[in-house]
Amino acid sequence: xxxxxxxxxxxxxxxxxxxxxxxxxxxxxxxxxxxxxxxxxxxxxxxxxxxxxxxxxxxxxxxxxxxxxxxxxxxxxxxxxxxxxxxxxxxxxxxxxxxxxxxxxxxxxxxxxxxxxxxxxxxxxxxxxxxxxxxxxxxxxxxxxxxxxxxxxxxxxxxxxxxxxxxxxxxxxxxxxxxxxxxxxxxxxxxxxxxxxxxxxxxxxxxxxxxxxxxxxxxxxxxxxxxxxxxxxxxxxxxxxxxxxxxxxxxxxxxxxxxxxxxxxxxxxxxxxxxx
Numbered sequence: 001x002x003x004x005x006x007x008x009x010x011x012x013x014x015x016x017x018x019x020x021x022x023x024x025x026x027x028x029x030x031x032x033x034x035x036x037x038x039x040x041x042x043x044x045x046x047x048x049x050x051x052x053x054x055x056x057x058x059x060x061x062x063x064x065x066x067x068x069x070x071x072x073x074x075x076x077x078x079x080x081x082x083x084x085x086x087x088x089x090x091x092x093x094x095x096x097x098x099x100x101x102x103x104x105x106x107x108x109x110x111x112x113x114x115x116x117x118x119x120x121x122x123x124x125x126x127x128x129x130x131x132x133x134x135x136x137x138x139x140x141x142x143x144x145x146x147x148x149x150x151x152x153x154x155x156x157x158x159x160x161x162x163x164x165x166x167x168x169x170x171x172x173x174x175x176x177x178x179x180x181x182x183x184x185x186x187x188x189x190x191x192x193x194x195x196x197x198x199x200x201x202x203x204x205x206x207x208x209x210x211x212x213x214x215x216x217x218x219x220x221x222x223x224x225x226x227x228x229x230x231x232x233x234x235x236x237x238x239x240x241x242x243x244x245x246x247x248x249x250x251x252x253x254x255x256x257x258x259x260x261x262x263x264x265x266x267x268x269x270x271x272x273x274x275x276x
Contacts, residue, residue: 026072026268029092031079035237037061039118039261040093041074047110047263049274058118070274086266096161096259101188104264105161109271111260119260122235123165124190125252126183129223133253136173137181137206138230142254143170144197144204153196154189154257161262162189165255175205182209184219184231193256194232224248232256 028049030040038060045052051067052060062074077085082092083102091109099105112119126145128138144150151164181201185191191212198208211228213219220242222228234242236252243250263271 026070026090026273027075027088028072029075029077029082029085029089029266031082031093031095032076033079034059034061035122035235035241036079036095036261037076039112039122041065042116042118043093043112043261043263044072046113046116047271047274058121083264086264089266090268091266091271092264093261094264095261096158096163097186097188097190099161099262099264100158100259105159107264108159108161108262109265111160111262119163119258122237123255123258124232124235125239126230126232126254126256127220127223127234127239127250127252128230129226130249130251132229133251135229136175137179138253139170140172140175140201140204140206141181141183141197141208141230143172144200145193145256146170146254147200150193150197150200154193157192158189160260162257162259164257172204178205178207180207180209182211182227182229184211184213184222184228184233186214186216186219186233187212189257189259190232220246220248220250223250 028044031037038058041052041060042058044050049070049072050065053064053066056064062076075089079095080098082094083098083104086092099108126142132138146168148167151167154162154164183194185194191210194208194210201208213233216234219228219231219233223231239250239252242248
């Protein structure tokens with residue numbers, strides 16, 4: 001009898017604790033990779049959904065959660081699989097490029113602040129092999145991408161899941177004879193943006209040859225071995241890690257846009273459940 005009463009008391013205590021902490025047990029998917037997992041957790045902290053150890057910053061992991069008032073469960077998984085996993089989750093924190101590619105950009109509930117450290121750190125770059133920074137065709141590509149026309153088009157076209165870094169009025173070199181610039185890119189949004197600038201570059205004698213890749217290795221190895229003139233798919237921290245691990249010599253020549261982390265609804269439609 002005493003054992004039974006102890007079990008009942010333990011159950012009541014557990015239910016009371018769950019009620020005090022929100023008790024809902026919402027499941028939130030985040031990217032499993034270290035590069036983006038910390039960003040996702042910081043966004044959840046900014047919204048008051050959880051609290052992390054002081055000072056962990058972009059290196060945060062699930063082990064750094066010190067307060068979980070809403071009793072959420074964090075599900076870390078491959079970033080590319082998060083959109084398809086939404087039916088099994090209450091919410092997911094998804095990279096802008098994957099949201100855009102999955103056609104769910106218009107469903108975003110909230111995103112990283114444009115002025116956040118994460119947004120500024122993880123801007124997407126155009127990269128070339130070291131020594132090609134001053135190639136006239138590369139400079140022409142950068143000038144067009146950073147122009148007010150193209151930066152405004154990016155902001156207008158992606159419903160906030162892809163955001164421009166801001167216009168720069170750069171000189172476009174005079175190129176007397178037509179040249180071809182072969183650029184590796186991921187399909188969305190990078191290749192889409194390049195398709196937009198292709199006719200603009202053609203006006204300056206640069207024919208843009210866009211090569212799409214579904215992985216994050218070949219666009220860099222192609223730049224390193226010279227089979228590509230440039231690439232446009234990655235953020236600076238990824239490029240830095242790639243160079244360190246692969247002994248490559250790839251440098252960024254422009255930061256064109258950033259892809260804010262956003263929270264997307266799954267089984268639960270609104271952040272109102274967290275009082276937001």
